[in-house]
Each structure stands twice: as structure tokens, then as C-alpha cells.
Amino acid sequence: MADDVDWRDGKITDAGIDFMRSRLGKKHPIPTWNRAVTKDGIEHFALGIGDNNPLWWEDAYAQASPHGKRVAPPCYLYSHTRAPRIKPEHGGQSVEVYLPGVLGIWAGEHWRWNRLPAEGDVITGQAELVDVSVGEGRFGGRTVAHVERISLVTVEGEVVAEVDHTIKRFERSETRERRTYLDRPLARYSAADRKRFADQYEAEAAARRGGRERYVEEVRVGETLGPMLKGPLTITNMVGWLLGGGSNLNPTNRMLHEFGKLHPGAMMLHPETGILDTIEAPHWEPVFAQASGLPTGYDIGCMRISWFSHLVTDWMGDHGLLTDLQTKIVKPNLMGDVTWLTGEVTGIEDAAERLVSVQLTATNQLDEVTAIGSAKVKLPQRIS
Amino acid sequence: MGQSGAEYGRITDAALERVRRAVGVRTPVAGWNRTVSREGIEHFALGIGDDNPLWWDDDYAAASPLAGRTAPPCYLHSHLRGPKLQPEHGRSNVSAHLPGVFALVGAETWRWRRPVRVGETLRAESTLAEVSEHQGRFGGRTIRQLERISVTSDAGDEVAELDHVIDRFERDETRARRTYLDRPLAVWSAADWARFEGQYAQEAAARRGAEPRFIEEVQSGDGLAPMLKGPLTLTNIIGFLLGIGSPNTPANRTAAQFYARDPDARLVEAGLVDTIEAPHWDAALARASGLPSGYDFARQRASWFSHLVTDWMGDAGFLTELESKITRPNLIGDVTWLAGRVVAVEPATRCVTLALSATNQLEEITAKAMARVRLPSRGGDAGP
Structure with missing residues (x-):
């Protein structure tokens, strides 16, 4: 089965690129981890990003909020895009269908929300490949970036949100040779560091805007957001995120076997143990990570994007609406790394529409920027 | 780092005395899922294959x-x-008592009254029922805590009861004894893999499903078709957690607040700070606990046993009781072969008793169980 897929030295071929191009614009439904939005599902996601806003957690608070009911954090919708494709009619996910065996890294994403998902909504997804481009990557060599658009639609037909999801593909032989990250030092922390992190986490909840309106009139260009801390990254933290966001690549035992038969491109063979695992395993299995040119496990791109959305929702308050979040992952977030999120208001985009634009940055303990983002937020108006 | 200072990680007479004083104290149990949903059911089923x-x-x-x-x-x-x-x-029976002392689930006994249905909201309460001293799996002093958990529906009826045995070991001792530290880790060949695939491919066909297994056709000595679970990977453990949830994976700010409230829910070992559940997936913390690699959850093997039984009994059967004992760890890389046979048939009550075992690739029995099943009768008493 997965023996046909050379995940270690898979190549970016012209035929593979042509095949992708032939699939442009073809829409298909995707299975979702959550379908009905429930209190349990909302809390699982909020817990996985460390977001303790009572808007997601408390019925009474949520009912008294402008939403009038339990709503979910914007990126909770990841859980409506991620589920294992256990039936033939589910098709395959882009990284296994296109250029199987070639390393896929989450490069960027563009979310657009029309509203927040709310308890009781039933939301399913539809995907479509919208762009394929060939270029030079930061690892060098030929790379391919493909963009998949997922629309999240209620059973009533309302589009709640849309996300354009960019994956960059690299040949693993290339990424290993370049050693861009293989020798990056891994983080070690002292008791003083831990104290600093604990103090930061203590301070954060108090900085959350919450039920107090942040009016568009009081926002100034140059005003800062955060900082907000996420980390140090551990497998525990990754498991925590997955528990809320769901997973398309963790079926087990008999069902994993059936999944592997349907999706040979989603499987990788462990070079030391001879175990067939899924392409999600490099995130937590160092041997696979090293074979992909990374010194250890690393986060899932959507974790950092969810973190950015947390920075924004904490800042904007419960009356705001995050309408747009565009992010680029620029460096890996490795096990042990801490991520400091900061932001700055860059423009009052449209006073009549009450839209404010914000620039976001994720920085690790080496002062490297690992992700950047830009968000648009709709704020309440003092006189309406 | 924990509240208990010098006692952290130690089984002292004073600490033991405090555990004994807690016998009989009831605590509410927080649910990962509270309302039974299709998603919740599917996530669990996916996690056990x-x-x-x-x-x-x-x-x-x-x-x-x-x-x-x-x-x-x-x-x-x-x-x-x-x-x-x-x-x-409240706090878990692991963080509240003997903080820092290694905890492994040793056994559990489920008694189910009826199946639970989509839409039901469930509540649970736990009582520390018993504390005793044993010679444990690692050979050293072991404290055994028996926790009795009752699960009730919103209609007020008890849907199930669980006796949950947690064994506590000092990590210094488990490391020093090296009972498992040098156990060889599994490595698999393509031929092994073909064998696993052959097994997985035929298992679903052996599932009884809609065809009733009548009490009249069951004989003492009948065997249950073998079932395979493994090789165990971190991916598989995460898959299982995605179904059962986790009390120990809050993230970032929520984690900091959780640990501020319950410092002993952290594991501080070998300069690492993580949750007490982290040795399951963190190889360094596993070794610090005397195990050569990560390992499964006892609940996982108990759930596997229940899968063996439900596949065998058919949809009209009802599993009323499952008493499982963990005898050895199931390490990452291990395969588990589940087997069972009928040991008693009581036509009057339509009840069948099954003896079950879990065996790894070293031919070691890693768990044993006894199950009781109520089957339909040809004479008309059908249905669970």
C-alpha cells in the first residue's frame, strides 16, 4: 500500500503539477469532525487554544452578551474542516492526492467570517482547489504552493465563513540537505523563565476586553495588541489543540487500516520501527520530523492561526467581529518553543463600516518571527 | 514545585494516612462530553477502530x-x-493524593445498566472507596486506590457504574528496579505488516452485526474471533484521546490557571514540567517513570476489550459488565492481540460469561478481563 509512495524522497514532477491544475475549480464536500455546534465542542476548542473568555464557556454570560447565545471562537470552525476521510466518497486531502510523498507545510491561510458559529448550527464544508503555483522555496529547489478554498455552510445554506488554505510543498531530500532547521537549537527553560511565563498568563486574562465595548471611535492607529503567550509547545499542548480542532489523520487500528487502503498517500513508513503511520506523525514523532528536515516535532499551522484569532478576540471585546484573518507561517514552531503574539492597529479601514485593520506577529524565544498576520475587525460604534 | 514539597513523588506514611482519611469522600466528575452527540460517539468509535x-x-x-x-x-x-x-x-484522585507519585490504572470494572442515546446529558460522581497496599507490577511498594464512579442520566437513572483502580508507584523505585526499562521495543518487517493487514482486512467481516447471536446457539468453550489493536503509536494514542477527551491537556493560559489552582496536576521530573498524563506520549518522561517509551491508557485496552465483545455479541446483545486487569504495560510499537472464549452460559437469564485476554508480540499477557453479556433468545426475549 503506502510502499508505492516514496514519502522520503518523493519528487515534484511535471505530471504531478499538471494533474493538480486539471483539478482546479472542482468542488467537493469534505467530512467534518464536528457537524452540530455544541457546548461541548465549543469548550473543547477554547480549551485547546487556552481561551477562557466566558463568552465561549458560560451560558448566562453568553446570553447577556450581544450574541444572546453560546457562540464559538472564530477558528473553532477548523473542527468543521478536519475529519478522517474514511469513505471512498470523501475523496482525499490535497497533500496526499497531489504530489504524494512530497512534504507539505501549512504556509498561509485567509479566513473570512460572516458571523460567529453558534450553538445549534449544523455546519458542513465544501472544498475546491483554486490556485497552483510553482516557485522557489526558502529551503531552495522547486516548490509548489496550492490553495484550497473551503466554504463552511449551514444546513440552511448560509455561508458562515470561508477559508483559503495555502500549502507549500517541498521535496524532503532537499529540505534535509539544506539543514535549514535541522541544527536549530531547541529551547531549554529555567525556573525563572517558567515564573515569567506564569506571570504573563496571569496578566493576560485581566487584559481581555470582554463585555466592555471597544468602540471604533476610541481606536487609534499604532495602538498595540497583546502580548499574548502561547507555549512552550509540548506534545501535551498539541494533543490539547487536536482535542478541540479534531483530526483528519488519527483513525486507529482496523479503521486506520481501511483508511490507509483508501489513502496510501496519507501514510508514512517509520524507518526504524517498520510501523506505518500517518503523515500527521512528524508533528509528534522526532524520527519522522528529522527525515523532513526538522530537528523535532512542530506545531500544526492552524494552531498558530487560532492563536492569532485569540489575540484579536481578546482585544476587540465581545461586541467586535473578526471578519478577516490572513496569516503566513514563516518559520516552524518547534517543540519547546514559546510564541509571543503581538499586534498593532494599522488603519481605520472604513469608518462607516466600522472596520479596523490590525497587523499581527508571532515571535519565538530566538526573536525570530515565525508567523505574521493581518486581521480586519468590525467594532461597535458609540453612536449608532 | 508541588504543594507538598519534600513529599513530592514519595509514598510516606503521613501522606498515606491522608489518603485513607479521604475514603468515602464524594467528588463531582467533570465530563469531557456532557451531552451524548453523534460526533462524540463517532470520535470515540474512531479512537478504538x-x-x-x-x-x-x-x-x-x-x-x-x-x-x-x-x-x-x-x-x-x-x-x-x-x-x-x-x-x-475538585481535584483528581491522582493530584489530590500522593502528588508526584507515578499513577497507572491497574484495573477497572464497568457495570452498564443500559445503552446511552444521542441527546442525553450525563453526570458523574466519584467516591474514593478503598485504599490498600500491594506488591505491584514493578515489584515495589504499591498503593492501590479504588475509585467508584456512578454515571447518571438527566432522567435520574444510573446508566453505569465504574470501579476504577489506580496503582501508585515511586518513580525512583520504578527506575531503579528496571522491570520494564530494558524491555525490547518492537520493530516490524514488511511480512509482519502483511500479517497485520490480513488480520485487519478480515475483522470487520467477523463482526456479528445485525444477525442476532441467540443464547441458544452459544456453548461454553466457544472462542471469539481474534482482534488486533496496534502497533501502538503516538498517533493511535492521540486518536484514542480524541474520543475520550482529556482532563490533563488544557493549553497555554488555561493550563497556567489550571496548574495555579492544582499545582500537583503537574509532573515535575528530570527538569521537565508537564501534565501527569505526559509520560504516555513523552518518551523522556516515560523513561523517568521507569518505562522505556510511551504507553497506552488502561482505558484504551478496556475499550478494546469492549470492542471485541460488541463485535462478537451482535447488535441485539448487551454488554452488562466488564472487569479488566492490566498486568503489563503496552508500549509504543507493541501489538495487542485480543482473544476470548465463553466460560459460562445461563439460559435462564440469557447471560453469557466471557474470559478475555490481551497478548503482545512477546507472548506476554498484558491484560485480562471477564465480561458478561445478555443475549437475545430465539424464544422471543430479544433485544438488549
Whole structure:
């Protein structure tokens, strides 16, 4: 089965690129981890990003909020895009269908929300490949970036949100040779560091805007957001995120076997143990990570994007609406790394529409920027 | 780092005396899932590799003797594994007693009254029922805590009861004894893999499903078809957690607040700080605990046993009791072969007793269980 897929030295071929191009614009439904939005599902996601806003957690608070009911954090919708494709009619996910065996890294994403998902909504997804481009990557060599658009639609037909999801593909032989990250030092922390992190986490909840309106009139260009801390990254933290966001690549035992038969491109063979695992395993299995040119496990791109959305929702308050979040992952977030999120208001985009634009940055303990983002937020108006 | 200072990680007479004083104290159990949903059922079934359409397919379930979507028996674990974020959630019996002392689930006994259905909201309460001293799996001093958990529905009836045995070991001792530290880790060849695939490919066909297994056709000595679970990977452990949830994976700010409230829910070992559950997936913390690699959850093997039984008994059977004992760790890389046979048939009550075992690739028995099943009768007493 997965023996046909050379995940270690898979190549970016012209035929593979042509095949992708032939699939442009073809829409298909995707299975979702959550379908009905429930209190349990909302809390699982909020817990996985460390977001303790009572808007997601408390019925009474949520009912008294402008939403009038339990709503979910914007990126909770990841859980409506991620589920294992256990039936033939589910098709395959882009990284296994296109250029199987070639390393896929989450490069960027563009979310657009029309509203927040709310308890009781039933939301399913539809995907479509919208762009394929060939270029030079930061690892060098030929790379391919493909963009998949997922629309999240209620059973009533309302589009709640849309996300354009960019994956960059690299040949693993290339990424290993370049050693861009293989020798990056891994983080070690002292008791003083831990104290600093604990103090930061203590301070954060108090900085959350919450039920107090942040009016568009009081926002100034140059005003800062955060900082907000996420980390140090551990497998525990990754498991925590997955528990809320769901997973398309963790079926087990008999069902994993059936999944592997349907999706040979989603499987990788462990070079030391001879175990067939899924392409999600490099995130937590160092041997696979090293074979992909990374010194250890690393986060899932959507974790950092969810973190950015947390920075924004904490800042904007419960009356705001995050309408747009565009992010680029620029460096890996490795096990042990801490991520400091900061932001700055860059423009009052449209006073009549009450839209404010914000620039976001994720920085690790080496002062490297690992992700950047830009968000648009709709704020309440003092006189309406 | 914990509250208990010098006692952290030690079984002292004073600490033991405090545990004994807690016998009889009732605590609420936070649920990961609170309301039974299709998603929750499917996430659990996916995590144990259980593809029975009874859990997955509305139409099939509606036409079954259960007349609707119900959950696999051990799904109820997911209603016992919520994060204890609020003071009213209390603390776990592992963090509250003998903090820092290694905890492994040694045995559990489930007694199910009836299946649970989509839409039901469940509550659970736990009582520390017994504390005793044993010679444990690692050979040294072992403290055994018996926790009795009752799960009730919103209608007020008890849907199940669980006796949950947690064994406590000093990590210094488990490391020094090296009982498992040098156990060889599994490495698999392509031929092994072909054998696993052959097994997985035929398992679903052996599932009894909609065809009733009548009490009249069961004989003492009948064997249950073998079932394979493994090789165990971190991916598989995460898959299982995605179904049952976790009380120990809050993230970032929520984690900091959780640990501020319950410092002993952290594991501080070998300069690392993580949750007490982290040795399951963190190889360094596993070794610090005397195990050569990560290892499964006892609940996982108990859930696997329940899968063996539900596949065998058919949709019209009802698993009323499952008493499982863990005898050895199931390490990452291990395969588990489940087997069972009928040891008693009571036609008057339509009850059958099964003896079950779990065996790894070293031919070691890693768990044993006794199950009781109520089967339909040809004479008309049908249905669970």
C-alpha cells in the first residue's frame, strides 16, 4: 500500500503539477469532525487554544452578551474542516492526492467570517482547489504552493465563513540537505523563565476586553495588541489543540487500516520501527520530523492561526467581529518553543463600516518571527 | 514545585494516612462530553477502530434492536475526563493524593445498566472507596486506590457504574528496579505488516452485526474471533484521546490557571514540567517513570476489550459488565492481540460469561478481563 509512495524522497514532477491544475475549480464536500455546534465542542476548542473568555464557556454570560447565545471562537470552525476521510466518497486531502510523498507545510491561510458559529448550527464544508503555483522555496529547489478554498455552510445554506488554505510543498531530500532547521537549537527553560511565563498568563486574562465595548471611535492607529503567550509547545499542548480542532489523520487500528487502503498517500513508513503511520506523525514523532528536515516535532499551522484569532478576540471585546484573518507561517514552531503574539492597529479601514485593520506577529524565544498576520475587525460604534 | 514539597513523588506514611482519611469522600466528575452527540460517539468509535455502523449510521441504527443511535459501552469514559478548571470540579484522585507519585490504572470494572442515546446529558460522581497496599507490577511498594464512579442520566437513572483502580508507584523505585526499562521495543518487517493487514482486512467481516447471536446457539468453550489493536503509536494514542477527551491537556493560559489552582496536576521530573498524563506520549518522561517509551491508557485496552465483545455479541446483545486487569504495560510499537472464549452460559437469564485476554508480540499477557453479556433468545426475549 503506502510502499508505492516514496514519502522520503518523493519528487515534484511535471505530471504531478499538471494533474493538480486539471483539478482546479472542482468542488467537493469534505467530512467534518464536528457537524452540530455544541457546548461541548465549543469548550473543547477554547480549551485547546487556552481561551477562557466566558463568552465561549458560560451560558448566562453568553446570553447577556450581544450574541444572546453560546457562540464559538472564530477558528473553532477548523473542527468543521478536519475529519478522517474514511469513505471512498470523501475523496482525499490535497497533500496526499497531489504530489504524494512530497512534504507539505501549512504556509498561509485567509479566513473570512460572516458571523460567529453558534450553538445549534449544523455546519458542513465544501472544498475546491483554486490556485497552483510553482516557485522557489526558502529551503531552495522547486516548490509548489496550492490553495484550497473551503466554504463552511449551514444546513440552511448560509455561508458562515470561508477559508483559503495555502500549502507549500517541498521535496524532503532537499529540505534535509539544506539543514535549514535541522541544527536549530531547541529551547531549554529555567525556573525563572517558567515564573515569567506564569506571570504573563496571569496578566493576560485581566487584559481581555470582554463585555466592555471597544468602540471604533476610541481606536487609534499604532495602538498595540497583546502580548499574548502561547507555549512552550509540548506534545501535551498539541494533543490539547487536536482535542478541540479534531483530526483528519488519527483513525486507529482496523479503521486506520481501511483508511490507509483508501489513502496510501496519507501514510508514512517509520524507518526504524517498520510501523506505518500517518503523515500527521512528524508533528509528534522526532524520527519522522528529522527525515523532513526538522530537528523535532512542530506545531500544526492552524494552531498558530487560532492563536492569532485569540489575540484579536481578546482585544476587540465581545461586541467586535473578526471578519478577516490572513496569516503566513514563516518559520516552524518547534517543540519547546514559546510564541509571543503581538499586534498593532494599522488603519481605520472604513469608518462607516466600522472596520479596523490590525497587523499581527508571532515571535519565538530566538526573536525570530515565525508567523505574521493581518486581521480586519468590525467594532461597535458609540453612536449608532 | 508541588504543594507538598519534600513529599513530592514519595509514598510516606503521613501522606498515606491522608489518603485513607479521604475514603468515602464524594467528588463531582467533570465530563469531557456532557451531552451524548453523534460526533462524540463517532470520535470515540474512531479512537478504538470500531467501524460498527450501529455507532456511525443513523439509518442502520434506527433499524437495529436499539432503534436509534447509541454509544459503544466504554464511550462513557468521555463523560469522566473533563478538565477540572473550576474549584467546584475538585481535584483528581491522582493530584489530590500522593502528588508526584507515578499513577497507572491497574484495573477497572464497568457495570452498564443500559445503552446511552444521542441527546442525553450525563453526570458523574466519584467516591474514593478503598485504599490498600500491594506488591505491584514493578515489584515495589504499591498503593492501590479504588475509585467508584456512578454515571447518571438527566432522567435520574444510573446508566453505569465504574470501579476504577489506580496503582501508585515511586518513580525512583520504578527506575531503579528496571522491570520494564530494558524491555525490547518492537520493530516490524514488511511480512509482519502483511500479517497485520490480513488480520485487519478480515475483522470487520467477523463482526456479528445485525444477525442476532441467540443464547441458544452459544456453548461454553466457544472462542471469539481474534482482534488486533496496534502497533501502538503516538498517533493511535492521540486518536484514542480524541474520543475520550482529556482532563490533563488544557493549553497555554488555561493550563497556567489550571496548574495555579492544582499545582500537583503537574509532573515535575528530570527538569521537565508537564501534565501527569505526559509520560504516555513523552518518551523522556516515560523513561523517568521507569518505562522505556510511551504507553497506552488502561482505558484504551478496556475499550478494546469492549470492542471485541460488541463485535462478537451482535447488535441485539448487551454488554452488562466488564472487569479488566492490566498486568503489563503496552508500549509504543507493541501489538495487542485480543482473544476470548465463553466460560459460562445461563439460559435462564440469557447471560453469557466471557474470559478475555490481551497478548503482545512477546507472548506476554498484558491484560485480562471477564465480561458478561445478555443475549437475545430465539424464544422471543430479544433485544438488549
